[in-house]
Amino acid sequence: MDRDRIEGSAKNVGGKAKEAVGKAVGDAKLQSEGKADQAEGKVQNAIGGVKDALKGK
Template identity: 60%
Template structure:
């Protein structure tokens, strides 16, 4: 598994937590930051998936 996929999953999880805490305490900025972190994680995960596919195709 590519490092980008691991980082992506961590960012998605962290973003989800941050978004939830932001909603809970009424902090719109924190909520938005959490959503942005989730998007970043999805992009990293997708990039890692492409790297994995390329590496597997070369075997």
């Protein structure tokens, strides 16, 4: 598994946690940061998936 996939998944999970905390405390900035972290994590995970696919060939 490519390192980007691992890091991307971690960012996605961290972003979900950050968003949940933001909702719980009513902090819109923290919520939006969490959503941005999730998006970044998904992109990084996808890049890692492409790298994995290319390594498999």
